[in-house]
Amino acid sequence: MSRLEDLQPRAAVRGILPDSLVTVVNVQWFGSEALELTYKDPSGRVANELLYRHDEPRLEVVEEGRPWSFDGDGHLFRLVSEAHRIRLANLFDPVLAVHTSLVDPLPHQITAVYESMLLRQPLRFLLADDPGSGKTIMAGLLIKELIVRGDLQRCLVVCPGSLAEQWQDELYHRFQLPFEILTNDKLEAARSGNWFMENNLIIARLDKLSRNEDVQQKLRAPDCRWDLVICDEAHKLSATFFGGEIKYTKRYKLGQLLATLTRHFLLMTATPHNGKEEDFQLFLALLDGDRFEGRFRDGVHQVDVSDLMRRMVKESLFKFDGTPLFPERIAYTVPYRLSDAEAKLYKEVTEYVREEFNRAEALKNDKRAGTVGFALTILQRRLASSPEAIYQSLRRRRERLEKRLRELELLQRGGAAEAIAAITPALDLEDVEDLEDAPENEVQQAEQEILDQATAARTIDEFKAEIATLARLEALAITVRRGGEDKKWRELASLLSEIFTPVAIPGRVAEDARPYGAGPIPPPKSSPSQKLVLFTEHRDTLSYLENRVTTLLGRKEAVVIIHGGMGREERLKAQESFKHDPEVQMLIATDAAGEGINLQRAHLMVNYDLPWNPNRLEQRFGRIHRIGQTEVCHLWNLVAEETREGDVYRTLLEKLEQAREALGGQVFDVLGKLQFEGRPLRDLLIEAVRYGERPEVRARLTQVIANAFDRRQLQDLIEERALAHDAMDLSRVARVREEMERAEARRLQPHYIESFFLEAFKQLGGTVRQREPRRYEITHVPAPVRNRDRLIGIGQPVLPRYERVVFEKSFIAPQGQPLAAFVCPGHPVLDATLDLTLERHRDLLRRGTVLVDENDASTSPRVLFYLEHGIQDASGTKTGERRVISKQMLYVELDAEGRACHLHYAPYLDYRPIKTDELTVDSLLARPECSWITRDLEQKALSHAIANVVP
Numbered sequence: 001m002s003r004l005e006d007l008q009p010r011a012a013v014r015g016i017l018p019d020s021l022v023t024v025v026n027v028q029w030f031g032s033e034a035l036e037l038t039y040k041d042p043s044g045r046v047a048n049e050l051l052y053r054h055d056e057p058r059l060e061v062v063e064e065g066r067p068w069s070f071d072g073d074g075h076l077f078r079l080v081s082e083a084h085r086i087r088l089a090n091l092f093d094p095v096l097a098v099h100t101s102l103v104d105p106l107p108h109q110i111t112a113v114y115e116s117m118l119l120r121q122p123l124r125f126l127l128a129d130d131p132g133s134g135k136t137i138m139a140g141l142l143i144k145e146l147i148v149r150g151d152l153q154r155c156l157v158v159c160p161g162s163l164a165e166q167w168q169d170e171l172y173h174r175f176q177l178p179f180e181i182l183t184n185d186k187l188e189a190a191r192s193g194n195w196f197m198e199n200n201l202i203i204a205r206l207d208k209l210s211r212n213e214d215v216q217q218k219l220r221a222p223d224c225r226w227d228l229v230i231c232d233e234a235h236k237l238s239a240t241f242f243g244g245e246i247k248y249t250k251r252y253k254l255g256q257l258l259a260t261l262t263r264h265f266l267l268m269t270a271t272p273h274n275g276k277e278e279d280f281q282l283f284l285a286l287l288d289g290d291r292f293e294g295r296f297r298d299g300v301h302q303v304d305v306s307d308l309m310r311r312m313v314k315e316s317l318f319k320f321d322g323t324p325l326f327p328e329r330i331a332y333t334v335p336y337r338l339s340d341a342e343a344k345l346y347k348e349v350t351e352y353v354r355e356e357f358n359r360a361e362a363l364k365n366d367k368r369a370g371t372v373g374f375a376l377t378i379l380q381r382r383l384a385s386s387p388e389a390i391y392q393s394l395r396r397r398r399e400r401l402e403k404r405l406r407e408l409e410l411l412q413r414g415g416a417a418e419a420i421a422a423i424t425p426a427l428d429l430e431d432v433e434d435l436e437d438a439p440e441n442e443v444q445q446a447e448q449e450i451l452d453q454a455t456a457a458r459t460i461d462e463f464k465a466e467i468a469t470l471a472r473l474e475a476l477a478i479t480v481r482r483g484g485e486d487k488k489w490r491e492l493a494s495l496l497s498e499i500f501t502p503v504a505i506p507g508r509v510a511e512d513a514r515p516y517g518a519g520p521i522p523p524p525k526s527s528p529s530q531k532l533v534l535f536t537e538h539r540d541t542l543s544y545l546e547n548r549v550t551t552l553l554g555r556k557e558a559v560v561i562i563h564g565g566m567g568r569e570e571r572l573k574a575q576e577s578f579k580h581d582p583e584v585q586m587l588i589a590t591d592a593a594g595e596g597i598n599l600q601r602a603h604l605m606v607n608y609d610l611p612w613n614p615n616r617l618e619q620r621f622g623r624i625h626r627i628g629q630t631e632v633c634h635l636w637n638l639v640a641e642e643t644r645e646g647d648v649y650r651t652l653l654e655k656l657e658q659a660r661e662a663l664g665g666q667v668f669d670v671l672g673k674l675q676f677e678g679r680p681l682r683d684l685l686i687e688a689v690r691y692g693e694r695p696e697v698r699a700r701l702t703q704v705i706a707n708a709f710d711r712r713q714l715q716d717l718i719e720e721r722a723l724a725h726d727a728m729d730l731s732r733v734a735r736v737r738e739e740m741e742r743a744e745a746r747r748l749q750p751h752y753i754e755s756f757f758l759e760a761f762k763q764l765g766g767t768v769r770q771r772e773p774r775r776y777e778i779t780h781v782p783a784p785v786r787n788r789d790r791l792i793g794i795g796q797p798v799l800p801r802y803e804r805v806v807f808e809k810s811f812i813a814p815q816g817q818p819l820a821a822f823v824c825p826g827h828p829v830l831d832a833t834l835d836l837t838l839e840r841h842r843d844l845l846r847r848g849t850v851l852v853d854e855n856d857a858s859t860s861p862r863v864l865f866y867l868e869h870g871i872q873d874a875s876g877t878k879t880g881e882r883r884v885i886s887k888q889m890l891y892v893e894l895d896a897e898g899r900a901c902h903l904h905y906a907p908y909l910d911y912r913p914i915k916t917d918e919l920t921v922d923s924l925l926a927r928p929e930c931s932w933i934t935r936d937l938e939q940k941a942l943s944h945a946i947a948n949v950v951p
Contacts, residue, residue, distance in 0.1 A: 492606065761829075
């Protein structure tokens, strides 16, 4: 018991906080019976409390004027010191996220996170590195680093629907971050009514947020705030200047909303600039509205954006050994001629499409006309795909229109246009763009519904006429399908035979150099062991190709497929089989594999169908031409001669090859940015279908494509692609390599975490057994650890038991042994153990202990201080405290002569606790050589650190 009068500044007091010592800062008396105590707790926070005489029994002054009693248990002191050090692991390891994640990042990824992004507080940044450079890895490293630094609890990732599952897989398997994908079921099942408030790590589909006002209302809730929001494929958050006015899209408005809800805001896209400076600056206004608001005026608003964005192009990326990261790539055009039956079918279907387009334009309803036009382009693309695809499409369309006709005849005789229009889904331009970004199974479903229902027919008679036309075309398609004269398949079969059998490709080159002439790059050598990806746009064609390729190769197991209708597990299984099974030679895929799947195990690709969006070409090629690819990548594009859209595409591909010879592989990266007199390629192809019989139209379209590939324009696009260009030259690679080696030496080594965890976990009642070398089984996780995780955890929960845990990456999955959980800073079972250890024993750090340095023969004592040096900014946290933006841990030791020394990390581990048969603490402190310890040494340690270490 202590009296109130004993409470003096700098005294250490027990009884104010549970299980903790506090340091008296100031005392203010109110009469003689009460005082206001201002104190500092073990974490450094200052607080106040009123004390009365009746509080004296619970107060104990450890020693008047001396903050430390040195009576703490030496073993527990070292344990809680390690808990404190591991909790602050990022202070000792500047790249902690690298060492606690299952990734081996490349130089450009390390500089993106640790040089370009982490240094910005708050972060408002555009990461615009080239496709295939691993931006998801960079984002994962950023999230993990912010978590271990205590700067992130809540994170929202917004991405196109087709990429949501890839994001979830990457973040979980590489960084142990359990993100949840937003779904309707989860929104409706939320206990609080707002699912966003119940989860800290969320992935949301872009169009789910941008087009649903109810979801946005939940985001606007006052307490729904985020530490970090990441928008992938952020160029979709676009607005445009048109006619002197700004046209805001729903996606852009979503970007504006998200920018107000988060401290850190990261936009990621490989195509930030659409060629229009005014649109680009509107896009940057999402990051810095003050700089980029207002009406754009050419020449006035030209600004340096290097402080807001980073862009690295493939040609400037290197491995740590200084070799280029990406190999060369080349594309070939493989033309083929239609058979007479195919040519007749093509002519008849194209004529039907052209006539229906004209009838759609005559409709007064623009949206309905747009929908009918979209349906007709689907039909035309399926015509070019395969006899199977066009036959099935014509059959389904005829059957659906016949069904609708029967319904109309029952409802009304001589039906009105309004009744017919009501069944047709209405699409505008933004709807079509949204559809392009949706998951493939949604796209297929929507396309099928539109193709089957959308019609320009306004009366029952017009319905009957269109159905008769479809029946005639269906009969033609059946004839072609049964005739076996599929010239496109024959060309592919010939190509596959050359790739997978010992037929010499150079001989074919001599015979016909057009498809295979590769200039200085040698053609691929034929080998049954190489792997090839075959892309088609349509599922009917995929099934057709699967049967024919399986027959050609002679083995069913040689082919795997991926399409949007497959479940997630099925797709992953197919992907893994293609990567690792030597029996699998080919993957046949729709564009479900065009985004979000890494296929660099193959270096050969064939486009059986050419997409009407050139961005898709770039995306498909990017599946094999990406990080990890070691071979030259070859792409073959099959193009039908003497077809209207084929002529357009063949001209485009020929110009592309000419440009590649002049400018290198960079031309593939600007395909999606080509401007055809301000129109997308889709419009050119539609014009070719509708008016391609006119020589003047064909000549003009050829000229438009030639202009798009003007060398100066292409050079400008390539230079523009290097906007805010950040070069990664060899000297910079060498510097990054040296910094990583230094970080490896400085980091908190795994054996320290292993030693701490095994001891602390057993102290808390846990059971751990060693199974294999450096691999352990946790058979029992005590309830306090599990309960603590529920309070502090932001991700995956602590499990009741773990089959295997390891503390080093190299022991995670040895051959023939169970997969282990990687326990490192950020893993919930370690974090909960740290938090409980600190809570129960933190006061030891204030009381102090006596340790013995067996390497020091002298009897003179030394005093070791732990100091934290933090830098705060003016902004506050949710609790009202100032935000710490940088922190450093210091160890300063003082001797009897007053000399101060700055020590290495964790010097206490070199000392041992005092033994029971040695001197007691009281007798030791009573010795004359310890008399100096009672003085105010803390100020000396602080003075040394401030004057000599911090600067």
